[in-house]
Amino acid sequence: MxxxxxxxxxxxxxxxxxxxxxxxxxxxxxxxxxxxxxxxxxxxxxxxxxxxxxxxxxxxxxxxxxxxxxxxxxxxxxxxxxxxxxxxxxxxxxxxxxxxxxxxxxxxxxxxxxxxxFIGMPEREGLWVEMCGACGDCFLDRTGGVCPMVRCAKGLLNGPCGGTRKGGMCEIDPDKDCAWVLVHRRLEKQGRLDLMREYVTPKNFRAVRRPGKVQAAKA
Amino acid sequence: MKGRVIAFCCEHSAYPAADLAGRLRLHYSESLRIIRVPCAGRVDVIHMLKAFEKGARAVLVLGCEDGACHHITGNTRARERVEQCQVLLDEARLDGRSVAMHNISPNAPQKFVRIADELVNAKEQSREAI
Amino acid sequence: MSTPFREILKKEGFVVTTEVGPEKGSSVSKAIEHIELLKDKVHGLNVTDNQSSVMRYPSLGICLLIKEHGGEPVLQVTCRDRNRMAIQADLLFAHSRGVRNVLCLTGDSVDVGDHKEAKQVFDLDSVQLIHLVHTLNSARDIAGNELSGGTDFCVGTAASPSSDPIEPQLIKVEKKIKAGVDFIQTQAVYELDEIKRFTDFVRNMDEKVRILAGIVPIIGVKMAAYMNENVPGIVIPQRIIDELAEAPKGTGVAKGIEMSARMIRQLKEERVCDGVHIMFIGREERVPEILEAAGLV
CATH class of the missing domain: 3.40.50.2300 (Response regulator)
Structure with a gap:
């Protein structure tokens, strides 16, 4: 929401x-x-x-x-x-x-x-966290369902920056998880770490042409 | 309601304490107005704000002692709401200290009188200071 | 004239680079002083790109000065401040003016810098940036268009061998190596074992990649505590802190230089890695002392 x-x-x-x-x-x-x-x-x-x-x-x-x-x-x-x-x-x-x-x-x-x-979810009562950047070009299938576009402070697509803190927290906020550590954990658990090794090409930042417009397919 | 101090009193603790204070003929400020509520947790931020809008100069929320709430967490929720109300009053450039939360047991009439008098006196002093 | 860095990397010898930090302002006098002092003592001079997200004189500008003074510049490029178009244009310009070495970095977040409300770009990440440089090297831009003259850059990047957890970092290093790098400069490291493990990991993937261990002299107990607390990916071991604590007052800098030199000697003698990249931020003029003490001049 x-x-x-x-x-x-x-x-x-x-x-x-x-x-x-x-x-x-x-x-x-x-x-x-x-x-x-x-x-x-x-x-x-x-x-x-x-x-x-x-x-x-x-x-x-x-x-x-x-x-x-x-x-x-x-x-x-x-x-x-x-x-x-x-x-x-x-x-x-x-x-x-x-x-x-x-x-x-x-x-x-x-x-x-x-x-x-932002678009997010309640993490616990009274606390909401960002989940989606509405980029129009979803690639959650490649990241174990964790969006690094918004959950990584720099929106990096090919792995963590060099600033991951001890325990896998973000360089700029020790209270936030490093998204790439989350991606790694998730994919490791699923035995799909090879996905993380694949090169992700530069993102199409124009997948949604501003101002965005979506026409539903007619039933 | 002008100038009154409104005390929202939980019927399991503060209200019997106030009742007992009356029966013991303990004296407390005549500007205090008691509103009986089923639980301190029933009192919402908007109730406190409305009291101020109607001219109250202070609001007290009195609930059961920690761990003794008949509705389990009503008193802790009440405290959170009072704290929120303090912020809201400060934001509106009124005095956040005009609203306070206290825990009390039903057999503590002296404590009830002390809490009520303290807030009334504090507000009177701050009024003089202004 | 200096030898092209790419040639140096191909040789057997121990590689030594250091940094010139641009000033905050239009004055370049200090940078020139440092260039003159260091250009013949090291194989390459890195120039930082709005380091720590603090706006400064541009990396490219100082790189041109280094060329003018006969040194060998390594242009640091981060993804924070420029989109893919600006980065490509800057690289074409750099190449046309003789800059031949690029260090591809992610860049710090604007949150740590002096323009905290700026829009950070990160149109690309460091792996994509490495790919970009190779694409320019093949005389195309990354949209696939042909260029009237491509580039011929030697490509480097950075890595954090002391990160915890290390696995996600190593996957990224793997992607960088696959993308194609000639050399890797590490974050400051203080344990030989750590560099050794990292070197083994890289060699296992590609033995041609040269590894330069990051050297940041620690000049006081306070600095050590600050870095351990605030700089992710850097771990300063207790023995270094103890040694500093025992040093007489006022000798911190000398002690830091001594310890760094000792480490460089070990790295070289035990062939732990291929070289070092010395970062002595704000004390560039004392870098020659480290080189002398390490027997590198």
Whole structure:
């Protein structure tokens, strides 16, 4: 799923500084699961904004809503009346959700309240780790299901750099595994280490032509 | 609710302690308002924030002693939420120290009074300082 | 004029290289001083490429200066700052100006440097970079286009024989050797056994590859502790730390030089490897002392 992190309060406050009535809009999908922009976080942010602006003598009115998926126009359309009421929309969805909202309500400022960080999985409660870089040219079949494109700090394709720390940790962060040590372990366990010995040619970094577009095959 | 101190009291520990304090006629600050909850873990961050929005000047969350929670981890979760709320208040440029979590057993009325008075007095002093 | 490095590697003798670190700024006076001091005492002068991800005067610039002063430069190229197009263009330029030796490196992460918010490139990795140089040597670019004049580079790379775990590292070394390297410079090593094991591993794959052991003099107990703690792939044994601790105050540098020279002598006499690459960062002017003490001048 898509992982996001709430922006610093200061930055959010600055972005809505000139507005008196703001719709705080969450998304019920990925950002709910990663605790960044679901209904709960909407309530907390709206309350914080009211407290901060109230204390500064510059009260703000907040409307609150959470759409099941902010990246789907049909679902976002449902909140059009609330949007019409507000001076601006503060979206807690990922960048895709913010843009869907902005496109649908193009007469209204739609401002991001989270930073979309990566595609990942929960490692344990409250901790998410990056897994996929959406490169459009998957080669997990050759790496034992570990993606060095994003899980190696340098995105190396032919093995570890010389900086692996004792115990197989990353040079730049002793709390993170060296992806290539993981690849090695996995392939060794499966008796497929020869895969790691094969040369991987330079990556096609244009597998996805920006802006990306995917057309499903018609059934 | 202006100027009040809100105490969310777990009905298995803090609430009976407060009750006992009353029956023993122990005196505690009149600005304290007690809200009975089934468990400290029932209190969410948004409840604490809303209390401040309604004018509370401090919030207490009182749960069972460590290892004695009737809902196993309600008190530890409550502590985490209080800590989160402290950060959120600081971010909104309010005083994060206005919210506190304490563990208490049901037969400790003196401790209840002490905790309540300490927070009320601390808030009164900080108000004077301002 | 110096002998081409490739010729040196083909000979039997003990190979000695060292480094010239570019300055941070447009001034090259210090580099010239070091070039003049060292060019006739060693077989090749490596020039680092934005070493430790700190932005500096370019490697290529210093390599040209070395050529002008009659030395033999080894151009270090990392994958951090340039994509495949920029790297190829730079290599064509380097070749046209007489640079004939390339050391293919991954490069440090920008996180350790002085431009931490820069976009790090890593369009290629070091194995792909080695392939790239050979492709240019065959007068084609890596997109398959013919070139009006190819290159003729002698190719080197680096390795970390003290890494833990070592197996993934060795697989990468294997890929580098298969891609084709003339020489390998190792990360700083302090145990003869380690270099020996590494040399055996490489010789087993390809006996023509020359191995230059990385020599970094340790000049104090604090430096040793810092390196053991912070530089992955470097292990400084306790006996070196003990020897340094016993050295009288103010003699750390001399002690470091003495220990390095002793190690180089052993490497040479016992034929553990084919040569050494001496890195005395910030103290280039004292490299001749190491060479003298090791009997290499």
């Amino acid at each position: 898509i992982i996001a992190e709430r922006k610093p309060m200061e930055e959010i406050e600055e972005s809505v500084a000139e507005y008196k009535k703001v719709l705080v809009a969450g998304c019920g999908t990925c950002v709910t699961v990663c605790w960044a922009g679901g209904e709960k976080e909407v309530g907390i942010l709206a309350s914080q904004l009211r407290l901060a602006r109230g204390a500064a003598g510059n009260e703000i009115v907040t409307l609150e809503t959470t759409v099941e998926r902010q990246c789907e126009k049909e679902m976002v359309t449902e909140i059009k009346d609330k949007v019409a009421e507000a001076d601006a929309v503060l979206s807690l969805a990922c960048g895709s959700g913010v843009q869907t909202m902005a496109e649908l309500f193009d007469d209204k400022p739609v401002l991001p309240a989270v930073n979309t960080t």
